[in-house]
Amino acid sequence: MTSEPTRTEATEAGDDGPVSQTLARVSRLHRLSGGKLLRPTGLCSGQEFLMMTLWREGSVRQSELAKTLDLDPSTVTLMLRRLEQGGHVVRTRDPQDRRVMLVRASAESYALRPKVAQVWAQLEEHTLDGLDDEEREAFARILSKIEKNLSSTDDG
Amino acid sequence: MTSEPTRTEATEAGDDGPVSQTLARVSRLHRLSGGKLLRPTGLCSGQEFLMMTLWREGSVRQSELAKTLDLDPSTVTLMLRRLEQGGHVVRTRDPQDRRVMLVRASAESYALRPKVAQVWAQLEEHTLDGLDDEEREAFARILSKIEKNLSSTDDG
DNA sequence: GCGAGTTCATTGGTCGACCAACGAATTCAC
DNA sequence: GTGAATTCGTTGGTCGACCAATGAACTCGC
Numbered sequence: 044m045t046s047e048p049t050r051t052e053a054t055e056a057g058d059d060g061p062v063s064q065t066l067a068r069v070s071r072l073h074r075l076s077g078g079k080l081l082r083p084t085g086l087c088s089g090q091e092f093l094m095m096t097l098w099r100e101g102s103v104r105q106s107e108l109a110k111t112l113d114l115d116p117s118t119v120t121l122m123l124r125r126l127e128q129g130g131h132v133v134r135t136r137d138p139q140d141r142r143v144m145l146v147r148a149s150a151e152s153y154a155l156r157p158k159v160a161q162v163w164a165q166l167e168e169h170t171l172d173g174l175d176d177e178e179r180e181a182f183a184r185i186l187s188k189i190e191k192n193l194s195s196t197d198d199g
Numbered sequence: 200m201t202s203e204p205t206r207t208e209a210t211e212a213g214d215d216g217p218v219s220q221t222l223a224r225v226s227r228l229h230r231l232s233g234g235k236l237l238r239p240t241g242l243c244s245g246q247e248f249l250m251m252t253l254w255r256e257g258s259v260r261q262s263e264l265a266k267t268l269d270l271d272p273s274t275v276t277l278m279l280r281r282l283e284q285g286g287h288v289v290r291t292r293d294p295q296d297r298r299v300m301l302v303r304a305s306a307e308s309y310a311l312r313p314k315v316a317q318v319w320a321q322l323e324e325h326t327l328d329g330l331d332d333e334e335r336e337a338f339a340r341i342l343s344k345i346e347k348n349l350s351s352t353d354d355g
Numbered sequence: 356g357c358g359a360g361t362t363c364a365t366t367g368g369t370c371g372a373c374c375a376a377c378g379a380a381t382t383c384a385c
Numbered sequence: 386g387t388g389a390a391t392t393c394g395t396t397g398g399t400c401g402a403c404c405a406a407t408g409a410a411c412t413c414g415c
Contacts, residue, residue: 061323062335063229065342067248068269070226071402072349073219074371078403088403089371092223106393113224118372120395125370142380142393167217172348174341179218182341185334186221192328193228227372230401234373244373245401262363274402276365281400298363298410 073170080162084155085129091159093122094131097148098156104137105144131155229326236318240311241285247315249278250287253304254312260293261300287311 078088086094096111097103103111109119123146126132131152137143171179234244242250252267253259259267265275279302282288287308293299327335 061319062339062342063233063319063323063326064248065339065346066226066229066326067233069342069346069349070222070229071269072346073222073226075403076349077219077223087370092220104393109394113227114371115373116394117374117396122371140381140393144394163217163219167219170219170222170345170348174344178337178341178344181334181337182345183218183221185330185338186218186225188330188334189326189338190221190225190228192326193225193232231373243400260363265364270401271403272364273366273404278401296363296411300364 073166076169077162077166080165081159084158084162086131086155086159087125090122090126090131091162093119093126094148094152094155094159097132097146098153102145102147105134105146108146229322232325233318233322236321237315240314240318242287242311242315243281246278246282246287247318249275249282250304250308250311251315253288253302254309258301258303261290261302264302 074088077091081088081091084091092112093108096108100111105119105123106116108114108123109116112119114122123132123134123144127134131149133147133149135145137145171182174182230244233247237244237247240247248268249264252264256267261275261279262272264270264279265272268275270278279288279290279300283290286305289303289305291301291303293301327338330338
């Protein structure tokens, strides 16, 4: 009665259980780790993504931001509200199209940019510590494939 | 030792940017995908982890559950409240130690077990679709290493 | 036996993230 | 130009997840 849950029949490799499970654990740890490193900057986990986009892109529409980050519009709304209150971003209405909110990083926020970059480098190093070049390359490649797989879920 | 954060130039393979970033995206997609598959069962993303633990372990202390799932106690409290309201789990006070809450899967919940298992298999397949055995093995192995890396963050 | 510390769970607060529903602005059709 | 779709952002509701602090129960020391 012990069932046999994942039986893809080819599960011989180090069985930490299904990869999905490990992936979930790893991503949580990764996020947590990133959050801790990020805290000194005053940003929360996830916000750095948004800020990096703004730093790179300049002034962008909110809808564009949501698309770029692949986030729900409502998520972006809320994140931006916090970030605006924190003085990290500036939101203005597009005079051309009054529906649109144009978002850009505040001048002060640019002081965070190198810190965030450093945190990311640190996280990257911590994540990939002990992996040789070959493994890193393989991991990046496979992860990329998986991303494509999951992107094409498109619920329909 | 500063500077030159990610581009160690040895990162020639498909540069989707730092792996951390891809990992974050993938994990989000993965979670989303799992959530969608899970919805018909009435469970939310993350809850299936907990249920599977209960199904496997039987009756466990809440603290034990938190440790097993590597979650914050408060997170578990809230999850269990929802799950209890949904009739998926039963919580009882340990008469031996009245601090302790003993948690077990409800009888009805066992009907979900095979469905959840199926969802997991489905997710697994969708995630790893198009990867050959070697890649799957490599991915599992590397992921495992990364998990160890991130686990040892132990902030102090 | 009584107080100090520890363990356990809960509460309150914050944030990310989703979906569904809505109102406001714009575009498209006629 | 008026009305119907569409786009854009917001709001409300729900859930996962964290931290910090609190209260309840137990354990240990004396």
